[in-house]
Amino acid sequence: MTLQLDPDLLRTFVTIVDAGGFTQAAKQVHRTQSAVSMQVRRLEETLDRVLFERDGRGVRLAPDGEALLGYARRLLKLHDEAVAALTRPDLFGLVRIGTPDDYVDRFLPEILARFARAFPRVQVEVNCEPSVNLRRMLAEDRLDLALITCRPGMETGEVLRREPVVWAAAERHLAYEAEPLPLALFQPGCAFREWAVASLNQIGKPYRIAYTSASISGILAAVTAGLAVTVLSRSVLPSGVRSLGSEEGLPLLPSATITLHRGSTVSAVAECLAGYIREGFSGETAPMPGHIAIPA
Incomplete structure (x- = not known):
């Protein structure tokens, strides 16, 4: 019987790595921590491989987990693009996104180009402001999505990436x-x-x-x-x-956590762009799996 990888299990696996642990991942996928752990066990049983190893501080990616991560990202990217292209080709409207200026050149061009190819009738309005201003604009319903920088341990919203x-x-x-x-x-x-x-x-x-x-x-x-x-x-x-x-002679600085925040009402258009943003920020310069502990 041909082995099949469930996209839902792969998505949970990737979310655990990107969120930094089972607890934060459970919040993002809207499941209990025990349900997330069960999904990981199902994926490990399907592959007959151990994906996470426990240590004194929590869990970390096992070698087979590191090997799977790149494949999982690519599979989910193709899966989401296929679903979007075939189920929402006529999506239209306006999405207002806010971001600190330093993320614009590095991350947004590829994200917006891919989104525009899939949904040419959607207009995207980009506002460049410091994170403190973006929080206020979200509260005033002037943005649909916002990328906000947080200290590790003080995150709100969906964790996209951790940056030195x-x-x-x-x-x-x-x-x-x-x-x-x-x-x-x-x-x-x-x-x-x-x-x-x-x-x-x-x-x-x-x-x-x-x-x-x-x-x-x-x-x-x-x-x-x-x-x-x-x-x-x-x-x-x-x-x-x-x-x-x-x-x-310069002191150590905190790491930054880039988080995605949504406005009070999120349209289908905005949620679709959020998926492209999530993929675009899960790139190669995030912390390398296997080299950091992931709290359980």
């Missing part, structure tokens, strides 16, 4: 050696700005905010010119900019 946050400076300049440290940061309300200032204050390192911009292009203009140091997600560092750390 790093200090960054031009490769051929030594702005980090200046006293006080010149900073190029996003405007007040940006989580990265708050984390940068708090971490420097904690170690007593002098600094000055030399440049402020609402756009990542404005920040990078100062950084690449060698005029300042900034704080960014590691995945958005462009060519010519490198990460800095303790060797340069």
Whole structure:
């Protein structure tokens, strides 16, 4: 009898990895934790392979789980695109999405291009604002979807991705050696700005905010010119900019969790785009499976 992989089981498996554990995954798939565990057991029985291993801190991906993860993502991507193309080809309307500026160039072009090919009659309106403003816009019903940055452990919404946050400076300049440290940061309300200032204050390192911009292009203009140091997600560092750390006398920064939030009423159009966003953010620079513990 030909072995069949249930997409529902694969989706739960991928959600556990992306959410960082069984408990958070259960909330996202709207099942109990025991039901999620049962789904994993069914998938393991189908494959006759162990997908997760328990350790002192919780569970982690087993080698066979690591091998399955890439295949599972591709299978679910094709499954969802086929369903969307065949069941909602005439979908139309407007989706209003909000995102911090630094995610736009790195993630959105491919997501929006794929969505537009499948649903050419849907209009997407993109608003670039700091996370604190996006929360307010959601509450005021001015957005349908929003990408919001959170500290790990303080997440709300659907977890899409976890990102290392790093200090960054031009490769051929030594702005980090200046006293006080010149900073190029996003405007007040940006989580990265708050984390940068708090971490420097904690170690007593002098600094000055030399440049402020609402756009990542404005920040990078100062950084690449060698005029300042900034704080960014590691995945958005462009060519010519490198990460800095303790060797340069800079403190450790929190990791960032990118979460997807929905407005008070979510249309079929918005929910469809949410699926494309989920897929687009599950890329290669998320934490590598098998190298981090996943709480049970």
